[in-house]
Amino acid sequence: MPLKDTGGKGLATVEDYYQDYDSRARELRSQGKKIIGYLCALTPLEIITAAGLIPFRIKGDVNEPITLADTQMETIACPLVRSCFDISLKVNRNFLDGLVIPHACDSICRTYDVWKYSLDLPYSHFVNTPHLTNDLSLEFFKDELNTFRKSLGKFAGKEISDDSLSQAVKTYNENRARVRELYELRKSDPSQISGAEITRVLVAAMGIPIEESVEMISGVIDEVKQRAMVPTKRLPRIMVVGGQVDDVAFIKLVEDSGARVVADDLCPGAREFAADVNITGNPIDGIAERYLRKINCARTYREKKGTYQEYLEARFGHIGRAIKDFQVDGVVLYIYKYCDPFGFEVPAMKSYIESQGTPVLYLEDEYSMSTIGRLRTRIQAFLELISSR
């Protein structure tokens, strides 16, 4: 596939794709490529790419009032999922050839049929990711991925070979490595790249082929590294933790309130890029391991081993490590209304982080510009609290 020439202008390319998110997908479709829409970080993208198809992550739009979705989906679903569905009914269905939905949370799992029947695309598949991470679940998940592989291969008109899977694994790992490299540029004080810029990069990357993402992010890294570091007033360094944040609005609000977002546990974000797929003889083994065990998402149940404190460490230790690595001054738990997986985590997560001496602000939001704006006062108060410490 000919790569889109990004001309080495990383951030400019990012801005183009961020502003016109589906432009590359539409362009590729007009060139005869098949575009597969998907939801959530749990979708095993390597399999879609190995089939010669283009994965396109469905995102919402905080500026777009949800209208069409409400004729098919209850308003008690996660507001992000509703927005994604709304945009899909209004726009995405015009260029998508298929839909892949993983068993993430109830708002996704329980609406799979609503998506499938309403969009009525030529292909759809539900990847039944189990909830547990034990060996038994891993074996089941391998079977499930093989079912998906077979089904998607049938749609693509060719069997998905081990070689093409291995190649896809390599490319996705390369992309993850680039993102981790980009994150390193957040560690300095002040960070070399803002939280809003990071969000723009990661969102732009969700809508383009993986090879182009690698090139675009590499361009961003080169560009940011060349920035002259000008000493400025030290701003509070904030980490944002939550589900899928696919719009810059909230991150920008935090930064416009007088802070720098330097770390996250979000999708897209550190949660997705922390771990690679191991290179295994049968590539499905490595893919299954990563998507089941290495994405530390609240929807996946981690069994308690050892003391309760050790259990908290297993669930939230990565947040604690990021707080240290990125010199975080405060954490914002940014959780969507009606989100059962993250919602039930809040008390334990909040107290775990606070026990490390880091203040926490818990915000519940509804994925809309009108509700995001209302959070400003609480964010400002939180930043004042941090500054006074």
Next chain:
Amino acid sequence: MTEEKKPEERKRRKTATEAAGRIGPMVKAAIRENLQAKEEGKPIAYSFIVCAYEEIIRAMDIVPAWTENYAAICAVKRDATRFLERAESENFSRSLCTYALCGLGFDVWREELGEMPPNPPWGGQARPDVMLGSGQMLCDPRNKWYQAAQRYMPDVPVYQTSLPWPPYEDDIDHREIEGYYVKHAVESLRGLVEFLEKQTGKKMDWDRLSELVDLVDRTWNIFIEAYELRKAVPTPMGTGDAMNTMVPLAFMLGTQEAYDFYKDLYDELQRKIANKEGVIPDEKYRLLWGGGLPSWFALTDFNYFNSKGAVFPVETTYRMAEPVYRLDMPKTSDPLEHIAWRWVKYWTYWYDKARKRPGSHPDVERLIQYIEDYKIDGVVMHEAFSCRTWHLGLIWQLNLLKKVYGDIPSLILESDIVDISSYSEVDTHNRIDAFIETLESVRSNR
């Protein structure tokens, strides 16, 4: 301490069947037995309904404490708000499952006091020795609730069963993949037995388990055979009663008492049919309760429907069984394998039917079957704001029903299962009135 609030007095709902009238005392007795069992040192397991582990815990003499049931009891008694507020004060969002919030609020309070919260409904919920969650194709709270509860009871171990079933796909016959689903479920249930043996010191009596598996098969059979008698015109039992009579299926499965209850119900319904005794004397409209858990604090709404000449001969809610002889079950001598097959076959039961009607779906096919079998005039659903498990997809099902089957009047009520602040009796009754007018108008225009 949260100030104790006196629950609002609530009049009892009138039942059509003697069987439904027996349920209240049965549940009360079960709660009392749990508290007694706790005092006697018997192991108590926090449990969820529809997790396929009823026979296992019964065979091991482990006492289930059905946490959803206790939250519903709090709701029925209109005494859940103080527990919801307790959970909210812990930073659990009020938009989460209110069964879970009510249960967590209760647990937080009990753990803080070291004894039951003041005036707990029906004596309260005993502290568990183990908690048995479940990862399925629905209900995130089934694996998040008890995990969250461990914050307040870190010494109580949790076991999560893993019980997914094959999704309905156009390009995959579920029979091609059900083998690895069943294998997975069997091993997950085997893990549960090992967990319970380790945690409680009790040994599984495999012969007893086989007997209970057979008893559950027979209970499923008689349950549906009794419920299918409701096809009669006038119908001898409505959904209001079914929200009571589901109790033995949901909370007492694997006991002789559950089987006997449905045998009695079967006999009672036969008698009523012979006497042409319906839920109401003049049955004008037959409605399908097509989805959604009820507002437990407002079950009298079913009587309100009755007062307008409407009855519910059938519902999808809590009809969580099919006669086992219809499930195409392979023979096996392993009771765990039998449970796993029954589980997978139940959830895929409507798949073949859906494939025969272009554009249809198993959930919609089930509605169609009930509409035809029970001579239904309209469909009513309830959207409970706090539960995504059973309340997402209702609008879509009605849209698809219209597309593949035809127009049928429908109504979606909106409120919650536990949180009474979401409910307005006046608005609800106004909506019911308008729906009845629609039914009347459709009938007049026929």
